[in-house]
Amino acid sequence: MQDFSxxxxxxERGPRLNExxxxxxxTAAGQSGVPLRRPRLDRRLLPKDGTLVQFAAVHDVRQGPFDQHYLSSIPYRLEEECRIGCAVIKYARKKRTTLKLYSLGTAEGTMARTISEIGGGKIQTLSCSPNVENLRSFYAYGVPPHANFFHGPFHHLTPERIQSSEDLKKFADGFDIILEDTTFQMYSSNRHDQIRFVSQHLKKDGLFLFVEKFKHEDETEYRRRENQKDYGFKTRFFSSDDIKAKEDVVLTQMDKNEVTLREIAKTMRAFFDHCVVTWNSGNFYTLVASNSAENVDRFLAMLPAPAIPDEYVYGHIPYRLIPTLELG
Structure with missing residues (x-):
């Protein structure tokens, strides 16, 4: 048994639970960080796909306060959430058994809840958050079928806790897909132990998806992309004062715990044989990692094309981070 003490x-000392x-x-209660207008999909960028349209429609009516803040803060993150959700549903349809998905860091768990709702029993999902406000939002539309919520931070969800819970023990054999959504960077830069801990829950051929903000080796380039995000996108939803306030309160803490793509690639080689960059928006990226090349390729085949204007994308997507390293 591994020691994670x-x-x-x-x-427990990380900024997410303290500062x-x-x-x-x-923000999760809707008391601050509320956008001036609700984020809406740019449908001009989306492919004509029935599953994607269905996911977007259900997701739109299930969003909570934190969703609306978050999806207004990262350029075209809403389109990417719908893209991932669509791919998971299609991926599950190809499996003979029920797909199990664990989403850590997705606030109210809207994406996982929507996936389960559309999956109709074919997909069982688990979301988690330490905020009771997110728990309340999760149940705001009733008890969702095939979707569970763990009220606590990700590091409290141990295999022992899953096994001992009547509601969660169905996940004791592991997850086919785990999604980490900008969670690790809120705790520390210790990606090795973060991945090591969460990977206890991943099946040996499972997929680990990461949505993270990464440092850039060139600080000037990093700041240029930040300015593009703040003044080319976020001003549609927030005042200049709100943007500055969030930078002072949140981003200065988060920046300390980001890593570079080169660093995450080096760390992930200890756990995975394959990793592909599937999306980029300024300093934000989506990565898909696994020890199964077949499952990575199958998932990529289900992903619709990225729905984001070219000016926010830095590199030729998709590209392999592991086994090769081709940074744009």
């Missing part, structure tokens, strides 16, 4: 202590706790609570 020092790692769990590190997580940033008030921000996350107030």
């Amino acid at each position: 020092s790692f769990i202590e590190e997580c 940033l706790s008030d921000f996350f609570s107030a």
Whole structure:
């Protein structure tokens, strides 16, 4: 059995549960960080795909306060969430058994809930958050079928806790897909132990998806992309004062815990044989990692084309991070 005691202590000291706790609570409750207008899909960018249209329609009516803040903060993140959700549903349809998905960091769990709702029993999902406000949003539309919510931070969800819970023990044999959505960077830069801990829950041929903000080796380039995000996109939803306030409160903490793509590639080689970059928006990227090349390729085949204007994309997507390293 692996020893995670020092790692769990590190997580308990992390900004997410301390310096940033008030921000996350107030935002999840809709008391602050509310966008001037609700984020809407740019349908001009989306392919004509029945599953994608269905996912987007259900997701739109299930969003909570934190969803609306988050999806207004990252250029075309809403389109990417719909793209991933669509791919998961299609991927599940090709499996003979029920697909199990664990989403950590997706606030109210809207994406996982929507996937389960459309999956109709073919997909069982688990979401988690330490915020009771997100728990309330998760149940705001009733008890969702085939979707569960763990009220606690990701490092409290141990295999022992899953096994001992009547609601969660159905996940004891592991998950086919795990999605980490901008969670790790809120705790520390210790990606090795973060991945090591969460990978306890991943099946040996499962997919681990990461949506993260990455540092750039060139600080000037990093800031240029930040300015593009803030003043080319976020001003549609937030005032200049709101953007500056969030930078002062949140981003200065988060920046300390980001890593570069080169660093994450080096770390992931200890766990995965394959990793592909499937989306990019400025300093944000989606990565798909696994020890099964077949499952990576199958998932990529289900992904619609990225729905984002070219000026936000830095590199030729998709490209392999592992086994090769081709950074744009």
